[in-house]
Amino acid sequence: xxxxxxxxxxxxxxLIITGRAGQGLQVISRxxxxxxxxxxxxxxxxxxxxxxxxxxxxxxxxRVSNVPVAADGDKAQVLVALDPALVARHVPDLAEDAxxxxxxxxDLPEGLNPILIPLADLAREHGEDPVMANAAAxxxxxxxxxxxxxxxxxxxxxxxxxxxxxxxxxxxAAAEAGFRAxxxxxxxxxxxxxxxxxxxxxxxxxxxxxxxxxxxALALGAIAAGVRVVTAYPMSPATPIxxxxxxHAQEAGLIVEQTEDEVSAANLAIGAAxxxxxxxxxxxxxxxxxxxxxxxxxxxTETPLVLCVGMRPGPATGLATRTEQADLLFSIYAGHGExxxxxxxxxxxxQAFLAAQDAFRIADKYQTPAIILFDQFMADALWTVERNVLxxxxxxxxxxxxxxxxxRFFDSPGSLRMTDGAASRTGRQERQVPEGLEPxxxxxxxxxxxxxxxxxxxxxxQQLVYADSDEHTEEGHITESAAMRLLMVDKRNAKLAxxxxxxxxxxxxxxxxxxxxxxxxxxxxSRGVVSEALVRLRARGHSVxxxxxxxxxxxxxxxxxxxxxxxxKVVTVEQNFSGQLAQLLSxxxxxxxxxxxRRYDGRQFTVAEVEAGxxxxxxAKVG
Amino acid sequence: xAEPLSPKSFESNDPIAWCPGxxxxxxxxxxxxxxxxxxxxxxxxxxxxxxxxxxxAPHYIRCNLFNGLHGRTLPVAAGVKLANPDxxxxxxxxxxxxxxxxxxxxxxxxxxxxxxxxxxxxxxxxGLTKGQTSPTSEAGMKTRTTPCGAIExxxxxxxxxxxxxxxFVARGFCGRPRQLADIIKLAVQHRGFxxxxxxxxxxxxxxxxxxxxxxxxxxxxxEEKHDPxxxxxxxxxxxxxxxxxxxxVIYKSSRKxxxxxxxxxxxxxxxxxxxxxxxxxxxxxQFS
Numbered sequence: 037x038x039x040x041x042x043x044x045x046x047x048x049x050x051l052i053i054t055g056r057a058g059q060g061l062q063v064i065s066r067x068x069x070x071x072x073x074x075x076x077x078x079x080x081x082x083x084x085x086x087x088x089x090x091x092x093x094x095x096x097x098x099r100v101s102n103v104p105v106a107a108d109g110d111k112a113q114v115l116v117a118l119d120p121a122l123v124a125r126h127v128p129d130l131a132e133d134a135x136x137x138x139x140x141x142x143d144l145p146e147g148l149n150p151i152l153i154p155l156a157d158l159a160r161e162h163g164e165d166p167v168m169a170n171a172a173a174x175x176x177x178x179x180x181x182x183x184x185x186x187x188x189x190x191x192x193x194x195x196x197x198x199x200x201x202x203x204x205x206x207x208x209a210a211a212e213a214g215f216r217a218x219x220x221x222x223x224x225x226x227x228x229x230x231x232x233x234x235x236x237x238x239x240x241x242x243x244x245x246x247x248x249x250x251x252x253a254l255a256l257g258a259i260a261a262g263v264r265v266v267t268a269y270p271m272s273p274a275t276p277i278x279x280x281x282x283x284h285a286q287e288a289g290l291i292v293e294q295t296e297d298e299v300s301a302a303n304l305a306i307g308a309a310x311x312x313x314x315x316x317x318x319x320x321x322x323x324x325x326x327x328x329x330x331x332x333x334x335x336x337t338e339t340p341l342v343l344c345v346g347m348r349p350g351p352a353t354g355l356a357t358r359t360e361q362a363d364l365l366f367s368i369y370a371g372h373g374e375x376x377x378x379x380x381x382x383x384x385x386x387q388a389f390l391a392a393q394d395a396f397r398i399a400d401k402y403q404t405p406a407i408i409l410f411d412q413f414m415a416d417a418l419w420t421v422e423r424n425v426l427x428x429x430x431x432x433x434x435x436x437x438x439x440x441x442x443x444r445f446f447d448s449p450g451s452l453r454m455t456d457g458a459a460s461r462t463g464r465q466e467r468q469v470p471e472g473l474e475p476x477x478x479x480x481x482x483x484x485x486x487x488x489x490x491x492x493x494x495x496x497x498q499q500l501v502y503a504d505s506d507e508h509t510e511e512g513h514i515t516e517s518a519a520m521r522l523l524m525v526d527k528r529n530a531k532l533a534x535x536x537x538x539x540x541x542x543x544x545x546x547x548x549x550x551x552x553x554x555x556x557x558x559x560x561x562s563r564g565v566v567s568e569a570l571v572r573l574r575a576r577g578h579s580v581x582x583x584x585x586x587x588x589x590x591x592x593x594x595x596x597x598x599x600x601x602x603x604x605k606v607v608t609v610e611q612n613f614s615g616q617l618a619q620l621l622s623x624x625x626x627x628x629x630x631x632x633x634r635r636y637d638g639r640q641f642t643v644a645e646v647e648a649g650x651x652x653x654x655x656a657k658v659g
Numbered sequence: 660x661a662e663p664l665s666p667k668s669f670e671s672n673d674p675i676a677w678c679p680g681x682x683x684x685x686x687x688x689x690x691x692x693x694x695x696x697x698x699x700x701x702x703x704x705x706x707x708x709x710x711x712x713x714x715x716a717p718h719y720i721r722c723n724l725f726n727g728l729h730g731r732t733l734p735v736a737a738g739v740k741l742a743n744p745d746x747x748x749x750x751x752x753x754x755x756x757x758x759x760x761x762x763x764x765x766x767x768x769x770x771x772x773x774x775x776x777x778x779x780x781x782x783x784x785x786g787l788t789k790g791q792t793s794p795t796s797e798a799g800m801k802t803r804t805t806p807c808g809a810i811e812x813x814x815x816x817x818x819x820x821x822x823x824x825x826x827f828v829a830r831g832f833c834g835r836p837r838q839l840a841d842i843i844k845l846a847v848q849h850r851g852f853x854x855x856x857x858x859x860x861x862x863x864x865x866x867x868x869x870x871x872x873x874x875x876x877x878x879x880x881x882e883e884k885h886d887p888x889x890x891x892x893x894x895x896x897x898x899x900x901x902x903x904x905x906x907x908v909i910y911k912s913s914r915k916x917x918x919x920x921x922x923x924x925x926x927x928x929x930x931x932x933x934x935x936x937x938x939x940x941x942x943x944x945q946f947s
Contacts, residue, residue, distance in 0.1 A: 074947065194945065246946040260939050265742060288938050291741050291921075296767035300734040303727065307707065307738020310725050311746065315738070333728050426943060428936055476701075476721075494705045494723030494739070495746055502718070504726040505710075513673045513718055514726070 047231030048101035049181055050109035052126055053173065055118030058090040060170035063195070064116070065096035066247070067174050069418050071191050072100050073247045075183060076233045080105040080564075081247070081418035082640065087272070087356040093122055100181070102231045106384055106419065106564025107643050113228040114180055116173050118155065120144055135227050137176050137218075151176075151224050153217045163210030171207040175214030182229035185215055244423045250414040250561075251276035253385035253421070254344055257392025259288045260428045263342075264313035266292045267301040272357050273346040273412035274318040298323040302330030302343070309339045310503055312493040314396055318344040321363040322353065328371045331405055335375025335528065337503040338481065338489070340399035340406075342392070347411040347560075349638045358638030359413035361560055362612035365619065367409045368589045374525070376487075376532040378406040378539065379589035383563035385419035386426065387586055393429040398538060402488060402531045409588070411611070413640040414561035469496050476500055479510040483523060487530030532590050541595035542585045552581035554605040554654050557617055557629070559585040562641060566609050569646040578654050585617075591624040600627050607653045609633045609646055663698040666691040673718045682859030682870065683712060685833035686780055687719055692840035694720075697747075697847055705746045707736040709761065711787050713753035713780035713859075722749075730760025733768040733777065740773050744918060747847060748775040755785050758794040758814050765816070768852055769823040773917045776846040776853040779816070780833075782861040783868050790864035800867060817856055817897035821890060821910045826851025828887075828897065828910040832877055833859040834870050838906070845908060851916035858904070873904070880907030887911040 051068075055061050062083065069079045080099040086092040099109040111131035117123045120143040123136055127145055130136075136150045144150055153176055159168035171192070178185065192207045219225045248256075255277045258266070268278040281292045291313075295301040298319055305315040319327060324345045334341040345367055349360040367379050378398045382391035388410065395406035469478075470490075475498040482489045494501045502512025507524060509515045558566045563584045570580050583599060585592070600606055606629045608617045613636045618629035633649035635641050669691040677683050694704065706717035710729035717724040723746070727735045736750040757765055757779050768777070784802060785791040791804040794814040801808050820828045827849040831839035839857065846853035858877070860870040880887075880896065885907065887893060893910035 070947070244947075246943060248946045252946070256939065256942060259942065265738065267738075284942060288942070293737075293741070295734065296763050299731065300737075300764055300767070303731040303734035304738040304741075306727070307725065307735035307740075308742035309738070310735070311705070311739040311742035313738075313742035315742070329728055330731070333731075337725070337727070423943065423947075428939065493743070494725075495702060495743055497702060500701055500721060500723055502724045502726075504724075505728055506726065512724070514676075514715065 045232075046101065046103040048099060048105065048109055049114065049228050049230055050112040050131075051098040051100070051114040051116065051177065051181075052095055052112045052129060053098065053116045053118075053177075054093070054095035054122045054126060056090065056122075057086060057088050057092050057094050059118045060167060061094050061096055061118070064170045064173050064177075065098055066418060067171075067191055067195055068177055069098060069247045070194075071178070071183070071187060072230075073245055073420055074187060074191075077102065077230065078104045078420045079247055079418070080107065080420065082108050082413065083416040084639070085357045085416070093125065095122075095126070100230055102233050104420065107568050108640065110642070110644060114177065116177055118169055118173060123148070135180060135224070137173065137180070151180075151218060151221070153214065155214065158213040158217060159210045162213040163206040165206065168207055168210040171210035172214030172217075175211035175216075176218045178211075179215045179218035179225050180228055182226035185212060188212070246421050246423055246426070247418050248385045248421055249276065249416060249418050250382075250385045250388050250410060251416065252280050253388040253419070253426070254392050254408065254410070254415070255280040256426070257389035258316050258342070258396070259284075259290070260389070260426075261393040261396035262314050263316050263396065264290060265305060265308035265315040266290055266318065267295055267305045267315070268293075268318040269295055269298045269301050269323060271298075271320040271323045271346075273348055273359075273410075273415040274320050274323070274344055276415060277318045277344055298326035299330065302327040302341075303333070306330060306334050306337070306339050306341055309334075309341050310337070310494070314340070314342075314400070316342040316344060316396075318346075320346045320348055321350055321366065324363070324367070324370065331377075332371035332373055332375065333505050334405045335371060335377065336373070336505050338403040338528065339503065340396075340403050342395045342399050343405060343407045345407055345409050346415055347409065349636065355638040357412065359411045359561075359640055360611050360636060360638060361411055361562070362616065362636070363409065364559070364588060364610075364612070364616040367407050368620075375528050376402065376404050376535060377589060378402075378404075378535050378587065380406065380408050380587045381560040382408065382410060382414070382586060383561060383584060384414065384421075385417075386421045388414070389421075389426045390429070391586070394539075397429065398535055401538075402535055403491060404528075404531055404535075409560065411561050417561075469499055473499070480512040481508060481510045481524065481527070483510060483527055485530070486534055487527045488534070489527075536590040536592070539587045539590065539592070542583055542587070542592050544581060544583050544599060551579075553579040553603070554607060555581055555583050555600060556607055556609060556650060557583045557585065557621060558609045559588055559617060562609050562611065565641045565643050565646050568643045569650060572643070572647050573650060573654065578651070580650070580654055588617075588620065591620060593625040596621065596627065597625045600625075605630050605654070607631045607633065607650065609641070609650070611635050611641065663695055664700065666695040669694050669701060669721050671719055671721045675719050676715060677712060678863050680862040681712070682782060682833035682861065683716060683780060685836045686778070686839065686857055686859065687716060689831070689833075689836040689839035689843060690716070690720055690778070692836065693843035693847070694722075696840065697844055699747060703745075703747055704749065705739050705743075706749045706751055707732050707739060708750070709752045709756040711753040711756045711785075713751060714756055716751050716780070717749075730756050730762075730764065732756060732761060733764040736775050736777075737768065737771065737773050740775050740918070744774075750775060750777045752779065753786070754779060754781040754783065754793045754795045758816055762794075766819075766823070769820055769825045769854070771917050772826050772852045772914055774850050774852070776843065776855060778843070778855050778857060780857050780859045781816075782859040782865055783813070784861050784865040786861050786864060797867070802864070813900075815898055815900070816854070817909055818894060820854050821894045821897045824890070824912050824914055825854055825910070826912050826914060826916065827853035827908070828893070829854070829908045830856045830858065830904075830906045832873055832906055833857060834874055835877075835906070838879070842908065849911065850919070851912070851914060858906070876902060876904045877906050878903055880905045880909065885909070888913070
């Protein structure tokens with residue numbers, strides 16, 4: 037995709053904002069980020085957060101560029117420290133001429149270029165609350181990068197509207213004080229002026245560009261898909277999705293339930309889906325373990341269920357607030373018995389928004405679970421997204437390969453879109469009983485070539501719906517018939533072919549390099565990092581292209597086999613110990629990866645690291 | 660209003676797989692009677708069950724049915740009720756399903772107080788898995804997994820329910836289907852979570868708590884003029900076990916149901932699904 041090329045004139049400034057848990061770092065990075073996006077820049081913010089409520093060491097990286105960015109930058113030119121004692125830890129992350137904004141000199145290491153600003157005092161004086169040091173830091177940073185205070189008030193209003201006018205006013209006052217503290221020193225002001233927007237075609241204010249986290253995009257994608265019931269037991273990194281749904285439950289018409297445990301969350305969502313509400317359950321890898329039984333239940337009872345599964349480093353509790361991609365194979369094989377599922381692996385906020393809609397479409401159409409597999413990094417990062425990417429998918433369902441009369445009422449996934457169909461208080465979709473169906477003759481699991489049976493909901497007039505976790509007859513009653521068992525297993529698993537067709541081929545992100553000698557495979561949140569590393573490698577003459585998998589199940593084996601011609605070298609980049617994507621490539625299409633660039637310390641890959649790792653692998657044979 | 664359907668019209672044609680003489684037959688009679696007398700149509704009801712001999716019961720009734728996993732009855736039933744409040748929702752299962760595997764869900768269903776009726780067939784033994792101890796087996800009871808007698812005391816679900824201020828708490832007996840039907844009707848009419856604990860004999864595995872054993876001990880609370888709104892008295896009745904075992908309505912709470920409170924706290928939900936694109940636009944605006 038063209039947005040991943042780095043055009044000439046590309047330039048950037050990188051900031052690090054560091055502090056303790058509870059100091060409002062996320063407010064700084066989001067406020068600053070949104071102001072920069074409004075000013076016409078592309079911004080990428082990642083969060084490095086410890087699993088604690090107060091204290092510790094948290095930081096955000098803010099990358100500001102005049103071209104699209106989807107990964108952390110290299111060295112930072114600006115470090116804003118809400119606690120000077122933390123500065124020393126960031127020295128290796130700083131560029132040579134970096135500026136450090138800090139409260140006091142006492143704790144600062146030698147050889148830095150500090151601007152000492154009494155952030156807490158300013159906050160106390162102008163914001164009447166030392167916690168507004170974060171607002172003062174926003175102001176100071178704006179001055180450092182050469183922006184003015186225009187729009188600050190509007191931004192704080194938009195961020196803190198619910199907290200009242202007074203809070204907005206005091207935040208603005210603190211930001212102004214921080215700004216002035218830097219601006220008085222002409223030498224220092226604008227020291228790391230932002231790059232010119234000259235190379236950006238649509239420069240200037242861009243209401244059509246958003247700064248949004250992966251978690252928020254997932255929640256909004258689900259809302260776009262018409263989700264009605266959202267369930268969860270809180271667990272990082274899925275919690276922000278649920279909290280977003282809770283906050284907006286009323287206006288978006290959602291029922292959001294925090295249940296007693298993950299087992300209940302999944303089963304409640306299944307019950308709601310059986311009764312006709314589009315339902316989603318959100319959890320992390322550990323919670324997903326508890327949901328395996330329910331996943332299998334959704335497969336057996338053919339209930340549409342969307343699961344948002346956030347990966348963090350395991351096993352067990354692992355690193356609770358950090359990132360990994362080690363639940364790839366788990367998500368594909370989870371649950372006892374054999375049943376079809378889709379596993380989608382969106383790269384960023386834009387893809388997450390669309391993946392949520394795909395997941396609901398597939399779950400509904402094929403009456404089976406669809407998993408959105410993401411990681412902490414993707415969920416917590418703030419991504420700059422063109423608003424026109426975030427579209428409501430009004431696609432009507434294409435007819436299945438075997439169009440049948442019953443499709444009159446099971447093609448309602450199409451009508452489940454916001455366009456037609458009466459919906460009850462909970463958005464329950466009324467599926468029409470087809471004319472000519474004898475009273476009380478409905479068969480929930482009627483055989484069909486595609487494996488998909490017409491789906492009526494309990495409550496349909498003069499029809500009854502039986503769903504069963506036991507092996508069942510077409511009606512839905514318990515059976516132990518060997519013949520029926522064979523028919524039902526075949527029926528359920530037949531759906532995988534349809535899902536495979538629907539999901540299509542993986543994207544080769546860099547089309548012009550389709551003839552590349554080395555193909556670099558990755559999935560999920562690695563896309564931004566890998567793509568940028570490949571730009572650098574190509575600039576040094578390597579013939580490389582990326583294949584990013586935005587879904588991993590059903591594995592697009594045919595499409596991948598087609599990409600991997602005989603003389604091509606295949607490598608993977610993945611954030612796990614055992615090279616799970618490489619295993620999948622080998623197992624599903626007999627492609628042996630020549631090597632794997634791995635990271636599993638709970639932190640996201642950097643571009644430089646992937647570049648170096650790949651150069652070693654690529655250079656070995658091709659170079 | 661149309662004539663109510665006969666109890667017989669609630670019989671499904673699925674062949675029944677219970678042992679002859681099983682207490683489940685009496686419970687089935689009572690459920691059929693109650694549905695008929697409540698004037699319900701089969702499609703207005705949804706029965707959710709888990710695993711166990713009791714969990715098969717909905718297959719033998721004409722009703723909408725979700726027969727899910729062992730112990731997971733109450734969460735599924737909650738999902739059904741939240742998604743379609745118009746359905747008359749029943750959860751149905753045994754003592755193992757509800758009190759052992761589903762114990763945590765039971766606790767929180769009592770707390771949540773969603774409008775549904777939970778019918779627990781309690782025979783103090785595991786039937787489907789052939790005779791192991793249950794949470795409601797009496798201390799000292801010998802079973803396949805307690806050959807020297809159960810060590811733990813029996814769980815008293817009704818007392819827990821009263822303690823939790825559950826919406827509606829009652830006990831019935833499979834040997835008195837007429838009275839049981841009346842209790843089930845009251846449970847359905849109560850807006851909130853209704854627990855109906857049903858004493859039931861197991862002809863194959865429980866040779867202590869037989870139908871005769873129960874018959875000799877039970878007495879009707881209505882005849883004692885028990886006031887189910889008196890929580891202290893209800894608690895004592897809920898704990899009464901041994902020579903005399905009360906049946907009937909033990910406790911009724913004045914708590915509002917979860918669905919009522921949900922409406923009170925966040926208001927009614929939009930009913931017009933066409934609104935989604937507009938809502939979405941508004942929500943996305945907050946990220947610019």
